[in-house]
Amino acid sequence: MGEACVTAVSRSPEYTFSKGCEPAIRLLEGLGVEGDAHLGVTVRHRSRVARDPSRPNLRQVHLIHAELHEELRAAGFSVGAGELGENVTTRGVDLLGLPQGALLRLGEEAVVRVTGLRNPCAQIEAFRPGLLARVAGRDGEGRVVRRAGVMGVVVAGGLVRAGDRVVVESPPLYRALGPV
Numbered sequence: 001m002g003e004a005c006v007t008a009v010s011r012s013p014e015y016t017f018s019k020g021c022e023p024a025i026r027l028l029e030g031l032g033v034e035g036d037a038h039l040g041v042t043v044r045h046r047s048r049v050a051r052d053p054s055r056p057n058l059r060q061v062h063l064i065h066a067e068l069h070e071e072l073r074a075a076g077f078s079v080g081a082g083e084l085g086e087n088v089t090t091r092g093v094d095l096l097g098l099p100q101g102a103l104l105r106l107g108e109e110a111v112v113r114v115t116g117l118r119n120p121c122a123q124i125e126a127f128r129p130g131l132l133a134r135v136a137g138r139d140g141e142g143r144v145v146r147r148a149g150v151m152g153v154v155v156a157g158g159l160v161r162a163g164d165r166v167v168v169e170s171p172p173l174y175r176a177l178g179p180v
Helices: 046-051 066-074 122-127
Strands: 005-011 020-022 024-028 061-065 088-091 103-106 110-117 136-138 144-146 150-156 158-161 166-169
Touching: 005 024, 005 158, 024 150, 061 066, 066 088, 110 158
Parallel strands: 061 088
Antiparallel strands: 005 020, 005 088, 024 158, 061 150, 103 110, 103 166, 110 150, 136 144
16 A cells, blocks of 8 residues: 555535535635535534534544545445545545544645544435445444544644645544544
8 A cells, every 4th residue: 555645635615415626625723624615613514503503513524535435436336536525535544443533634734633433324325326335334243334434623724635645643542433
């Protein structure tokens, strides 16, 4: 496996499921992706706003590993960067294996702190029928398995582009990721 890197960056100013790929995105400390509908200190995902709009936004940035896209394509699902709603697509990073609180250094300046696993929703099934079962399910012991990437908050802003290096820093004490 080569060096861990960003393969694509995406954003959407509207509440759309898929996000358009961009040459670069700017991460803003404590807010998220500049020009993205989910930018903000407090929750921006519509289902969470409906429950309590004052809650902190722990889902400022969505990251997915390009290896998932490849696996889904091999299973017959046409899925590209940004189409599952992610802002940052990576390669060579075990996103799903990261502990809560891990730091992802993206490019020269930007840093994202992982807050949890993305909780796959019905929008994935609406996007491609049968896809939800590929990114969420249960293991042999009945535990829910989430595979649709991770969510994070921006702790240091900066420009992020495809080709940027990704460096992972684990927190000194950590716990396994759960959904956010």
